[in-house]
Amino acid sequence: MTVAAPDTAVATVASPWTLGPLHLPNRVVMGSMHTGLEVHDDGGVGMAAFYRERAAGGAACIITGGIAISDGARGGPDFAVFGVDGADERFRLAVEAVHESGGTILAQLFHAGRYALVAGMTDRHGAPQRAVAPSALPWAAARGVVPTELTGAEVEQTIADFAAAARSARDIGFDGVEIMASEGYLINQFASPLTNLRDDEWGGSAAARRRFPVEVVRAVRAAVPDLAVTIRLSGADLMPGSSTDDDVDALVHELLPLGLDGISVGIGWHESRTPTVQAAVPHGAWLSYAERIARVVRASDHPDVRVIASNRMTDLRDGEAVLADGLIDAVALARPFLADPEIVSRSLGGRFDLVNTCIGCNQACLDRSIIGQPVSCLVNPRAAREVAFPARPTAEPKRVDVVGGGPAGLAAAVDAARRGHRVTLWEATDTLGGQFGLAALVPGKEDYAATIRAARTELHDRGATVHLGRAATAADLADSEAVVLAAGVVPRLVDIxxxxxxxxxxxxxxxxxxxxxxxxxxxxxxxxxxxxxxxxxxSPDEVVRAAEFAARWDLAVATEVVGDLPQRQPTALRTxxxxxxxxxxxxxxxxxxxxxxxxxxxxxxxxxxxxxxxxxxxxxxxxxxxxxxxxxxxxxxxxxxxxxxxxxxxGQEQAIDTDGDDPTGLVSGLQAAGVPYAVVGGARDARSVDAVRATSEALEAVRALAP
Missing domain, CATH: 3.50.50.60 (FAD/NAD(P)-binding domain)
Known part of the structure; x- marks a missing residue:
């Protein structure tokens, strides 16, 4: 791990700390993300490459995506189970990659409970997988599947499965484990009166509902006394009739004497009708829930248990605001590490202008993970595809021209410049960004401007030539060795x-x-x-929107990190x-x-x-x-x-007609000159503005044209 001397704007974030036996160089944790790489039939190479880049980029501690503690604990077919189908070797390779890069890594121990989407799934013996839960209560996305209520013996076995999975994590080489007890999964289900209707020793009262999470933590701690053990706990379920703040605080009190090293505070259930992670949610909105739990911890007999805040923090200056008063020990960021693996090293070095910020769109990450598709990132299409698109410099630098400075063009230009190609970007308007520039004017989407800023900065630093207000001609491109046509779209006219x-x-x-x-x-x-x-x-003012969000959902929304960064200020006059x-x-x-x-x-x-x-x-x-x-x-x-x-x-139309009559002469000119080219994004298909498709096509095209 190589990190520059810390910038004073993130001095607290950059300070060292301990998490149980772990000595960590900064206070940034890479939160758990389900990527699908966990089950890839590649021996773990893809997962190792994914985690290696994030560790090398400065993540002090990485939490894996959820690892099911048994066949029946899987949330879907793309969840790994220790000891099944080569999972241990895949994770061992990932752990080694993180350690070689100077980082640490914890395995998240996971049980989906009634959230398991079991349609068509079988266990390792070929038997149909059943969903299980504290009580036989389905949820909407389960498509009518009613989970089976766990028997008392099965509850005990599940606790044993958590402990066994922790031992497997230790044997593989993990530095610790995180117990998933948030976001409405099994442990959270046991703690909630909404989903635990039992009247035995595992339910019937608030104290009995707390017994399962308490026994899981007790068993895991006993199984791995030498590892770091943390729990991902729900600060608030955001479900009417579920656990109250007092219920959560009481659970924290019972967990603290059991040897936990840290509590990472999550928020909301997947079925909650309160937004939690979307771009519309104010930055740092959920901080107050982590602070409440931190106060419970600090006032207890175990005040040194670490408290980690998370959700809707996208910039390490957000983290600095969160950590400044010493109540919270660290911040966990997840999607920002998809957007930029080097978010830590760049930020600690003061290069905030280079950070490719998560825009909170969810389109290539959460939206895909929910339906079992491979996860990536709209603003970083290399994410989770590092093996297919390695970061190494090119052996044969070429002249690469990119026509269009929207998201697709910027993705192609930045990737080529990073690998040492001689890049020229042609943008017909006076500004970069294209559709992203427009999106950044929409309330809640101001962070789209950060992608433009980061690309512009990196192209400048790497010596690329950028022509603004200059439409490329065929003559301009005649001597190019590779051209990516990413001219994007223009609004479609209507015949009314x-x-x-x-x-x-x-x-x-x-x-x-x-x-x-x-x-x-x-x-x-x-x-x-x-x-x-x-x-x-x-309102274009995020402070105003945060107050409206709090009132709309009757929440205690924190304001420490709302509206504090330059790119979040209003950028357009509006009525x-x-x-x-x-x-x-x-x-x-x-x-x-x-x-x-x-x-x-x-x-x-x-x-x-x-x-x-x-x-x-x-x-x-x-x-x-x-x-x-x-x-x-x-x-x-x-x-x-x-x-x-x-x-x-x-709707939209192609800015240049690359299929039919092309008044610019670009396509015919390139063909006549024998210049290799590719058409991507809206320039290829304007029927829908799909930025995920556009940036992915741009990456694939520039790699094919200029390896």
């Missing part, structure tokens, strides 16, 4: 009578220039339409209006289509709370007049929608 009136504008104009006072009709209810409605109705002045319309499909699985419901809920009207099933947009948009509604009736302003969010 009155679309040329002065009160009609594209979503790009609306976001960049604002929209005058009065009612607004938004034509198009996909992701861009939803974002535009949020732009019109929500805010009551939600009932905004109407979003679409012909068919779901409102917010294109927004990620775990974020769509949050985005739509915010608009509904604001009073925004959403009109679906529009048969036809008839005409636009001053003050009105006329439509034919789903019943075939002609209807007027108030519209002092109309914003067109009806």
């Amino acid at each position: 009578a009155g679309a040329d009136l002065p009160h009609v504008r594209s979503y790009e104009q609306a976001l960049r220039e604002g929209v005058p006072d009065g009612t607004v009709a938004i034509i198009g209810g996909g992701g861009i339409g939803v974002d535009t409605a949020a732009f019109l109705t929500e 805010l209006r009551p939600g009932d002045q905004v109407t979003v319309l679409r012909r068919s499909g779901k409102f917010g289509q294109g927004v990620g699985l775990t974020s769509r419901w949050v985005a739509l809920g915010r608009l509904r709370d604001a009073g925004v009207r959403m009109v679906g099933g529009v048969q036809e947009y008839l005409r636009i007049e001053p003050g009105a948009l006329w439509i034919r509604d789903e019943d075939g009736a002609e209807r007027m929608v108030p519209a002092d302003n109309v914003v067109i969010c009806a």
Whole structure:
């Protein structure tokens, strides 16, 4: 692990500390993330490469994705179990990689309980896997599967399985274990009156419900007396009728004498209707729950047990604000390590401008993990694909030209520059960022600007040439050795009578220039339409939004890290209006289509709370007049929608036509000159703006053209 002398802005984060027997150089823990690499049939090479980069980048302590303590504990088919299908050797390779890079690593011991998605799953003997739980209560995503209530003997066996898994972790070489008792998984289920309806020694009272987590910790500590042992505990379940703060605090009191080294504070259940990890959640919103638990610990007979705060911290300056008063010992960041494996080393060296910040979109990480797809990262498409796209310098530097400075173009240009190619980036507008630049103007999405900033900084530092306000010509590219065409998209025009009136504008104009006072009709209810409605109705001030979030969900939202960083300040003038002045319309499909699985419901809920009207099933947009948009509604009736302003969010078109008639002559020119090229992202397919696809295609293209 190589980390520069700490910047004074993160002096506390950079200070050493101990976690049980572990002596750690800084106070940043890489939180648990399920990647799917745990079960890859590659001998563990991919998982080792993934963890190696994060350890080398400065993560003081890494927590693995959940490792099921038994076949029946798996959350899905892509969960590993010690001792099954070569898992031990895969994890041994990962542990060795972390240690070689100077880091430490803990195995997270996991049991899904009723959250197990068992459809089509079998155990190692080929028998169908059953979901088990404290009580036979299903949850919505289980598709009607009712879990089997554990018998008393099975409860005892499960405790023994936790202890056995801890011993396996020790034998493999892990530095410790984390017991997963948060986010609504089995241990959390036992502690909650919502999911534990038992009337035996494992339920029936608050004290009896606490017995299972207490016995698991007792057994694990006894199994590995020489390792670090931590627990991931739910600070609040965010489920009406579940454990109260007093219940959680009582559990903490019972756990402290058992030899725990640390408590990592999680938040919320997966089925909670309170947003917890989406971009709309204020930065550091959940800190107060970790602080409450820390006060319980400090006032106890075991005040030295470490308390680790987590969730919605994306910048180590956030961590500094959290740690400054000494109540919290460390911060756990998860998704930020997907976005930038070097977040620690860059930040401690004062290079905050180089950090590729997590934007909280969830599209390539959480959304994929939920459905069992390989996890990666929108802003870092190499994440969890380090073996396929190694970081080593190229053996043959080439001239690489990238046309377009949006997310796809930046991804291609940065990757090529990092590997030593001679990079020239051509952007027809005066600013980098493309669709990301527009997204950064939407309340809650300000962090999108950080990706642009990081790319711009890195290209400058690596000597790349960036042309702004200059559309590339075929002549410019004639001597190139590899061209990535990532010119992106432009708003699609609509054929509606009155679309040329002065009160009609594209979503790009609306976001960049604002929209005058009065009612607004938004034509198009996909992701861009939803974002535009949020732009019109929500405050650009994160402090204001944090207060609104706290009031909406009746929560104690912390303000220590809200609105404190430059990239989070308002970047556009806008006229805010009551939600009932905004109407979003679409012909068919779901409102917010294109927004990620775990974020769509949050985005739509915010608009509904604001009073925004959403009109679906529009048969036809008839005409636009001053003050009105006329439509034919789903019943075939002609209807007027108030519209002092109309914003067109009806999709996108390719900025350059790479398939048919190309007035720029780029494609034909490259073909005539024999220059290798690839078309990626929206320039290849503008039917949907999919930034995950765009950045991934860009990485794959530039690696193929310029290895």
